[in-house]
Amino acid sequence: MTNFAKRFSLAVVCASLSACAATQNSVETQSSSNVAVVATAVIDASASMPDPDKPLTLTQIMADPDWIGREPEDAYWGSDSTTVYYQQKQQGSPIKDLFKTHINDTTNGQKVALSELHTAGDDGAVYNQxxxxxxxxxxxxxxxxxxxxxxxxxxxxxxxxxxxxxxxLxxxxxxxxxxxxxxxxxxxxxxxxxxxxxxKDEPKANEDPQDFIAKEQVALIDYVALQRTQREQRFAKRQQILKENPTTVPEPFYLPASxxxxxxxxxPNGRWLIVSETEDKPSRSDGDIMPNYIGEDGRIKPEKVRQRVADAKPQDQSLWLMDLQRGEKRSLSYQTLPGFNEDVLADVKRENAEARGETYQANRLPREIGLMVDWYWDQSAIQWHSNGSTVAIMLEAWDNKDRWIATVDFKQGQLVSQHRLHDEAWINYKFNSFGWLNNSATLWYLSEHSGYAHLYTQVPGAKPKALTSGRYEVDEITLTHDDSYFYFQANIKHPGIYEIYRVAASGGEIQAQTDLNGYTDYVLSPDEQHLLLTHSKLTQPPELYHARVGGNQPVARLTHTVSEAFAQIDWQAPAIVPVASSHTQQPIFSRVYYPQNVEQGEKRRAVIFNHGAGYLQNAHLGWSGYFREFMFHNMLAQQGYVVMDMDYRASMGYGRDWRTAIYRQMGTPEIQDLRDGVNWLVENANVDRGRIGTYGGSYGGFMTFMALFTAPDLFEAGAALRPVTDWAHYNLPYTSNILNLPDIDPIAYRRSSPLYFAEGLEDPLLINAPMVDDNVFFVDVVRLVQRLIELEKENFETAIYPVEPHGFVQPSSWLDEYRRIYKLFEQEL
Missing domain, CATH: 2.40.10 (Thrombin, subunit H)
Known part of the structure; x- marks a missing residue:
């Protein structure tokens, strides 16, 4: 490592840790020794430079990733708390096998025979009391x-x-x-x-006469009247048998037709049933199709795809409380929830109305409300206490501005609000785990109401008690069965380091369970004495480890699945850099890949990579899901480039304000952050301001468009992969959170969609688009290309990939895509 790189890494660590530690004085476990450990980890992470004698190639990087190794996936405990199961894909095939190992075995274990798979099942596993x-x-x-x-x-x-x-029970x-x-x-x-x-409608013995002729028929003809009387008698006898004979099955509860x-x-006591239901409307139209041009029969196949956010309409849900002992049902009204009829979008609607020359009048109509959508957290939105005597329900508003946790008053048949989380931007889909303590009528839940996701307990009707606090995120909660501890994952030491901790359910000091300085996830064993860890580092893909609970315990590695070919390469681990922001007090944490002797010679070329998903963290100290990009950035560094990978505003892991900075203005804060990144590269990494490019996929492709269209002075060239061009065509759950609905807030969509800024393109642009992408539709690129043609732009090229979905699968497609990206940077930078 050069002297410059050593000085720089140390400065990065000091700046990073001082920025983080200053805000964590509420955590008693944060100590000077922890800071030293983190500093050492980050310095070591930047110590390995690429071997110039073994240059990386795109052919190797973009090959089938099996050459890297086949990491363990979906690991879980056997019921004996010493056996470990995990999935591993087969070499050269998407098929996965189940493996079984032991906490004292370091040989990767053995594959479970197909005839024995039923004995190792963990699908929906539950234990009795x-x-x-x-x-x-x-x-x-x-x-x-x-x-x-x-x-x-x-x-x-x-x-x-x-x-x-x-x-x-x-x-x-x-x-x-x-x-x-x-x-x-x-x-x-x-x-x-x-x-x-x-x-369907509840059956009756006889239907009421509907018109004059029918009524007269019943009144005049004795035979008809007799038939109706006999049906009523048979119906009443049937109801009596069902009520008095214990061997019969209960009658169904009848809910609205359609x-x-x-x-x-x-x-758990079998007494109560709660059902949430909604009108059975189709979620998509006949126009929601995607042509698949490469089918086995040589014909074009119209694939059915999701609904667009522009076509979505608010949908309400109804809650029913059913008493199974009495055979009775009651509707649970939302009108007891605070804010159930607030016009939370009044300011947004008023702004849009004024833009149309209209006046908006606020309304107090009830909002559409239903169960909290479970598309991230793996639990029901209805949580019963283990004794069955009470229940908590997590509800959300369709407009994404409120989340409630409510209990049910069984006698009154109504909801009782216990916690309301309101956000002027939107409620996060993460950090919504909740439940009950096992041995007391006490709720626990995660909430972002402090600005960061933290753990709380609350006796219904009382104020919540914070068990964690500080500028870090808490997630992945596990409560022990005796209510002694909550185990959780958090980034306490550093925003990019995730360790496992526990805290007493009664409160007190947070106890670190791991000190591995990377990215660590866990599963607590059934006997609650062991931790099954999935751990990775910047240059090490995930492997399984084992440790006993209690902290300060030795950690044993259980799997070794990385290939020898991958392990022999001297991979460069990026430095984790806190880039000073010109628009927020928080630094913009970034991965930076340096070439050797970066401070020597002429000013360097640079590339800024924009990670996808928007709400995703990539500047952490674990293995990245963007592993091909990690290798590509190593290759670029070998060739003299400086590469930066930023956790721009909207990224995960940095709190609520960082997440919601893009509300109603996607593409504005992020491009401001990219400008700060460019300035940092010029001032700190010997980079030529006139030789910087950018690229990214999905949300990163959208950012590439916004950078080149709205800030043409920032980059010399850009590549947008599987990019969003018009947010009105994207999906409902993600987009409506950030931009509301297009018919409510068209200003936000026009402000945030690259299609409206295409006239700003000045520098070379590469657009790579998969054609069977059911996430970001191919039509996004088609419409933008037509717009660029009409604007008479000449400095763009488009590459299409006929068989690829959003995430490419075929190595040949990966190779073609990155050859084009590399060629763009080589030619233009």
Whole structure:
């Protein structure tokens, strides 16, 4: 390492840690020794430079990634708390195999035979109250293991796709199949239908006469009247049998016709059922298709795709509380929720109305509300206490501005709000885990209301108690069964370092469980004495590790799946740099790849990479999902480029304000951050301001467009891959959070979509577009290209990939794409 690089790395670490540590005085575990460890980790991360004698090539980088190794995926514990299972893809195939290893085994374990897969199942696994019986699904059937004896029993062989598995307080296993809940005795196999519901009108013995002729017929003809009387008698007898005979199945609950189930949840005591339902409207139209030109039959196939946000309409959900003992149902109104009818978008609507020369009058109509969408966190929005006596429900508004946690008053049949999280921008889809303590009527939940995601407990009706606080994010919560500890993942030491911690449920000091200085995730063992860790570093793909709980415990590596070919390469780990921001007090953390002797000779060329997904963190100290880009950046550094990879505003891991800076103005804060990055490169890395390019895919492609269209002085060239050009064509869940709906807030869409700024293109632009992309549709590129043609722009090129989805699959496509990107930079920089 050069003296310049050494001085620079140390300066980066000091600046980074001082910026982070100054805001973490609420964490008692943050100490000078921790700072020293982090500093050492970051310095070591930048110590390895590429070997000039073994230059990297695009052919190697973009080959089938199996040459790197096949990392362990979806790891979980066996019920004995010493066995570990994980998935690993087959060499040269997308097919995955299940492997089994032991906490004392370091040989990667052995593949589980196909005939034994049912014994290792973890799909929907649950334990009973005594934790001596475990249940799970395999291939649509139910299995249980009697843990005292190790006996495994198959309970069903019908492929009824059971889900919502739960042990009831009486020991039976309940499950949902369609719109029905069953309970099965794990010893006798006796199955009982507990409850079911259907979307149609409740049947009656006789239909009421509808017109004059029918009424007269009933009144005049004795035979007709007799038939109606006999039907009423048979109907009443049937109802009496169902009510008094304990061997019959219960009658269904009747819900509005033409509706469908959103979610249903049965109480552990089997007494209550909560059902959320909504009108069964199609989510897409016949026009939501994508032509697939390369099919097996040689014909064009119109693939069905998602709805566009511009076509979405608000949709309400209804909640029903069903008493299974009495056979009664009640509607749970949202009118007890604070703010249920606030016009939270009044200012936005007023601004848009004024732009049209109109006047907006605020309204107090009830908002559309439903269960919190579960598209990130793996749990139900309906959480019962383990004793079945109370329940908490997480609800959200369609407009994305409110999230509520409410309990249910069973006597009054109404919701009782316990926590309202309001955000003027939007409620995050992350950090919404919640539940109950097992042995007391106390809620726990994550909330961003302090500006960062933190853990709280709350006795219903009382104020919440913060168990964590500071400028860091808490996630992946696990509560021990005796309510002693909450385990969690957090980036306390540094925004880019994720470790495992625990805190007593009663509060107190946070206890670090790992000190690995990279990116670490975990699974707590069933006996709650072990941690199964998935850990990676900047140049090391994820591997499995084991440690005992308690902290300061030795960590044992369980898997070694990285290939020898990959391990032999002297990969350069990027330095983690806090770039000073001109628009916020927080630094912009970035990965920087340096060429050797960067400070010597002429000023260098540089490239800034824009990560995708928008809300994603890439400037962390773990292995990046952008592993091809990591290798490409190493290759560029070998050839004398400086490469920067920024966690621009909107990125994950830096708190609520960083996340919401792009509200109603996507592409504005991020380009301001790119300008700060360019200035940093010029001032600190010997870079020529006139020889800097940029590229990125998906959201990164959108940013490339916005940079070249709205700040043409910033870069000399850019490559936009699978890019968004018009946010009105993107999906509902992501886009409506940030820009509201197009018919409500067209100003935000016009302000944020590159299509409206195409006249600003001055520098060379490469557009790479997959044609069977069901995420960012190919039409995005088609419309922009037509706009550029009409604007008579000559400095752009388009490459299409007929068989590729959003994330490329074929190595030949990856290679072609990056050859074009590399050629652009070589020619223009």
């Amino acid at each position: 005594q934790r001596n019986v475990k249940a799970w699904r395999f291939e649509g059937n139910l299995f249980v293991e009697l843990l005292d004896s190790g006996e495994i029993r198959q309970l069903t062989r019908d492929q009824q796709s059971p889900h919502n598995l739960q042990f009831l 009486d020991g039976r296993l309940s499950y949902q199949s369609g719109d029905r809940f069953f309970a099965i005795d794990v010893y006798s196999g006796m199955t009982e239908l507990l409850a079911h519901w259907t979307f 509706h469908r189930t959103v979610e249903a949840s049965l109480s």
